[in-house]
Amino acid sequence: MAAVAAPASWPSSWLSVRALRCWLTVYRRIWRSSIWSSVLGPLFYLGAMGLGLGTLVDKHGTAGLGGVSYLAFVAPAILASGAMNTAMGEASYPVFGSVKWNKIYVAAQASPLRPGDIFRGHLMFMTMRITMNAALVTVYMWALGATRSAWVLLAWPAATLTGLAFAAPIAAWAVTARSENSFAYVFRFGMMPLMLFSGTFFPLSQLPDWLRLLAYVTPLWHGVNLCRMLSLGQVDLPVALANVAYLTALAATGIWAGARTYRRRLYV
Amino acid sequence: MSYLPGNVNRVSQSEVLVRARGLTKRFGEFTAVDGIDFDLYRGEAFGFLGPNGAGKSSTMRMIGCVSPPTSGELTILGADPVRDGSAIRARLGVVPQEDTLDVELTVVENLLVYGRYFGLPRRVIRERTAALLEFVQLADRAGDKVDPLSGGLKRRLTIARSLINEPEILILDEPTTGLDPQARHVVWDRLFRLKQRGVTLILTTHYMDEAEQLCDRLVVMDHGTFAAEGSPRDLIARYCSPEVLELRFGPELHELAADKLKDFSSERTEVLADRILLYVTDGDAALAAVRSTGLEPLTSLVRRGTLEDVFLHLTGRRLED
Numbered sequence: 001m002a003a004v005a006a007p008a009s010w011p012s013s014w015l016s017v018r019a020l021r022c023w024l025t026v027y028r029r030i031w032r033s034s035i036w037s038s039v040l041g042p043l044f045y046l047g048a049m050g051l052g053l054g055t056l057v058d059k060h061g062t063a064g065l066g067g068v069s070y071l072a073f074v075a076p077a078i079l080a081s082g083a084m085n086t087a088m089g090e091a092s093y094p095v096f097g098s099v100k101w102n103k104i105y106v107a108a109q110a111s112p113l114r115p116g117d118i119f120r121g122h123l124m125f126m127t128m129r130i131t132m133n134a135a136l137v138t139v140y141m142w143a144l145g146a147t148r149s150a151w152v153l154l155a156w157p158a159a160t161l162t163g164l165a166f167a168a169p170i171a172a173w174a175v176t177a178r179s180e181n182s183f184a185y186v187f188r189f190g191m192m193p194l195m196l197f198s199g200t201f202f203p204l205s206q207l208p209d210w211l212r213l214l215a216y217v218t219p220l221w222h223g224v225n226l227c228r229m230l231s232l233g234q235v236d237l238p239v240a241l242a243n244v245a246y247l248t249a250l251a252a253t254g255i256w257a258g259a260r261t262y263r264r265r266l267y268v
Numbered sequence: 269m270s271y272l273p274g275n276v277n278r279v280s281q282s283e284v285l286v287r288a289r290g291l292t293k294r295f296g297e298f299t300a301v302d303g304i305d306f307d308l309y310r311g312e313a314f315g316f317l318g319p320n321g322a323g324k325s326s327t328m329r330m331i332g333c334v335s336p337p338t339s340g341e342l343t344i345l346g347a348d349p350v351r352d353g354s355a356i357r358a359r360l361g362v363v364p365q366e367d368t369l370d371v372e373l374t375v376v377e378n379l380l381v382y383g384r385y386f387g388l389p390r391r392v393i394r395e396r397t398a399a400l401l402e403f404v405q406l407a408d409r410a411g412d413k414v415d416p417l418s419g420g421l422k423r424r425l426t427i428a429r430s431l432i433n434e435p436e437i438l439i440l441d442e443p444t445t446g447l448d449p450q451a452r453h454v455v456w457d458r459l460f461r462l463k464q465r466g467v468t469l470i471l472t473t474h475y476m477d478e479a480e481q482l483c484d485r486l487v488v489m490d491h492g493t494f495a496a497e498g499s500p501r502d503l504i505a506r507y508c509s510p511e512v513l514e515l516r517f518g519p520e521l522h523e524l525a526a527d528k529l530k531d532f533s534s535e536r537t538e539v540l541a542d543r544i545l546l547y548v549t550d551g552d553a554a555l556a557a558v559r560s561t562g563l564e565p566l567t568s569l570v571r572r573g574t575l576e577d578v579f580l581h582l583t584g585r586r587l588e589d
Contacts, residue, residue, distance in 0.1 A: 018384050018385050021381070025380065102372070104370060107382070110360070111386055112387070114354055219354065
């Protein structure tokens with residue numbers, strides 16, 4: 001009987017990179033369609049919120065914002081929540097579609113790639129998209145004078161980590177979804193409240209105590225807080241480490257879960 | 269076309285590539301594959317013939333190492349599909365029932381992406397792509413997007429893609445379902461050439477003509493088990509009379525005629541919804557005998573026995589029901 005010549009187990013990172021390269025090829029073909037939302041979206045946000053609304057806010061004094069302009073206050077939050085939005089966009093419909101519509105996963109699973117490789121390769125691509133968009137917002141922030149410190153350079157990876165903390169668990173869940181309707185609920189009842197109540201557009205101190213405690217548990221607050229401390233150069237190290245630990249734990253849980261949910265979904 | 273599969277050493281017929289014993293697949297309470305045994309030899313074309321829901325696709329997915337067996341034994345290329353799935357799949361080609369091409373990419377890009385899954389260097393992929401597109405007669409569409417291609421062209425591209433890693437075994441799940449007759453013949457012709465080059469083909473189909481054209485050996489599958497196995501010719505000889513007389517009487521007389529002809533053939537009579545089939549040695553003689561009883565069919569046809577008849581005999585159902 002013919003023996004299997006190839007090693008029984010390929011190094012997993014290598015196989016994941018093969019999956020990543022598929023997404024890069026696809027991206028080279030479709031990047032134009034995402035360019036406007038990536039390039040102009042955050043610019044509109046920064047302009048409308050930071051400069052438009054900001055002018056109004058700044059007139060009434062910014063003691064509640066910690067003495068910085070509204071633009072400086074809101075910009076790092078737009079960075080972090082933008083990373084969350086990119087993560088949601090990349091980890092929901094594209095993951096679901098890879099099973100149901102264009103069947104990218106189904107095609108890949110007939111190759112040496114295993115479900116975990118397919119997952120991690122796609123997650124690498126999502127992380128790349130998150131980091132690209134975050135880099136752009138960071139540059140805007142600097143160009144608009146919204147930053148107060150060179151630490152803002154670290155806000156960029158911090159935003160990427162925030163995005164990953166969303167992308168990994170969402171992808172792990174999205175692959176199991178039976179219908180794309182579930183995503184609308186997550187957008188409406190998950191992301192919207194997070195966007196509004198995570199200290200993004202106004203400080204958490206404006207919220208009643210119970211709601212503030214709730215906000216501390218949500219991942220976006222950790223991302224926003226981390227990015228804001230770095231952008232303003234007011235880093236409280238223990239808090240920053242706690243933020244990083246929280247986001248890392250969430251990302252790690254998602255990565256662990258994804259390998260399992262992908263296997264369950266693809267190997268029936 | 270130096271590279272195409274087939275350069276694999278031709279080994280004697282006795283080399284078993286896939287071996288199954290008591291192979292079973294359950295989905296909850298439902299048993300899709302119910303303890304089947306088979307051996308597939310290198311170089312042969314082996315067919316799973318059966319209606320929808322017979323367990324063919326479940327069997328294919330288990331052989332493709334993307335569906336762990338519930339119980340029983342399965343060995344592919346000498347290895348365990350659950351433990352060594354990745355390494356086994358590196359040596360398989362898969363043409364799934366539904367196309368999984370990326371329609372946003374071009375023909376060439378589809379092969380590039382797929383070749384990379386197998387860890388092939390870009391240069392090798394480029395060489396093989398040229399040869400494969402030539403082979404499936406798609407060379408002139410190399411730079412085209414996949415989306416507007418016809419069903420037949422997409423199928424041929426899927427076949428080309430499945431060959432990018434020079435597989436030893438090519439698994440085809442209903443390769444021509446949904447294609448028009450002309451497109452089906454092109455696909456059959458290409459598969460036949462692959463077989464001649466020594467590629468082992470495993471295919472499922474519910475077209476008896478496809479099974480007859482391509483398969484050296486086949487199993488008739490129904491409700492997750494094998495109803496019979498052998499070469500198409502053996503099966504016809506074993507389960508079917510040399511000739512079949514097909515009679516149509518029209519709706520008014522159908523039941524009356526069916527009743528009269530129930531025991532007419534010494535071998536067997538099948539009453540379908542619209543036709544009556546008499547399994548006989550001499551079709552013309554049987555037709556004359558039917559007429560002599562006073563029954564006059566609207567239409568009559570004498571034909572050879574086919575796998576469709578075998579299937580009907582073994583399962584009491586038609587293949588495409």
